Amino acid sequence: MANKRIADGLAAIDELLVTVVDSDIETLHDASVHILTSGGKRIRPQMALLAYLAAGGEEIADVIPIAAAVEMVHTATLVHDDINDHSLTRRGKATVHSVWGRTFALLTGDYLFTKVYELMAPYGADYNMIMSEACTRLVEGETLQAYAAKQGTIDRETYKRIIALKTASLFEASAHMGARLATEDENTIASLSSYAYNLGITFQLVDDILDIIGDPEDLGKPVGNDLLQGRGVLAVSNGLDRRNDARTTTVADVAVQDRPDAIEQMMANLRESGALELVRLQAVESAERARQALIPLPPTSAKSELLSLVDLVLDRHK
DSSP: OOOHHHHHHHHHHHHHHHHHTOOSSHHHHHHHHHHHTSOOOOHHHHHHHHHHHHTTOOOGGGGHHHHHHHHHHHHHHHHHHHHHHTOSEETTEEOHHHHHOHHHHHHHHHHHHHHHHHHHGGGHHHHHHHHHHHHHHHHHHHHHHHHHHHHTOOOHHHHHHHHIIIIIHHHHHHHHHHHHHHOOOHHHHHHHHHHHHHHHHHHHHHHHHHHHHOOHHHHTSOSOHHHHHTOTHHHHHTTSOOTTGGGOOOHHHHHHSOOTTHHHHHHHHHHHHTHHHHHHHHHHHHHHHHHHHTTTSOOOHHHHHHHHHHHHHHTOOO
16 A cells, blocks of 8 residues: 555554454454454545545544444444345355354344444544444445335335445545544535545445456355345346346245246346446446545645545455
């Protein structure tokens, strides 16, 4: 990474994450360390660090606990998501529930959430409210997604709302808190918050595309999970013309038929529907909104890295 301060900051975050989950209860400690040290992109904490520097911050140690708290929230949701999705791998490693069982995985996710309080406590009410609101929106988004998928009512507008709530909210909070630690200028804070929100939208759109066309080995997790759950790009395909209507495979086919090729057929249908191209176009548009949000900021190495991060998110393969 070009900016050594960011690299050092991320290393400090990784160390803090492991330290803060120390527990006399061996299962909680081991399961927490297992998921926290399984890798990951660390984009959300990186967002907090870069926003802090881009807003004029100088003592990067001041933002380390906040950045770690954001990553802790994200990791806790992954533990719970893997239970709901019945996923056996995450980041190329066994999921917590596949090693310790569902009950201990639920408790591990809860434990990680409680540690967020410890990391955020020194920052006072204002920052804790920002984090609380982001976590609330995240859970609302996950709940909306689960409910709409179960009812079969996910359409494009609902899909957009889900992404904004479950993913973009935590991205936005990361940059908001990082920037606010560095400056009182509301315009700067708003610019960085808008950047992060739109980058979060881009990230999730690309993630959903990769669930259809990605390589499981590169991703470190199975593909097709969103299809099995009736969500993701599947929502965007609603209303699009299909060239092979007679061969269209649905989520119901997977549920009620013994068809090993069902998921593959659904993925092929989606590729033919034009849904992937539409989602990609939306990702490009949100990426451009992220870039535009940074225009008011003065040129700095942190701003340059934020711009580079847009390309990294948009063009990623894992």
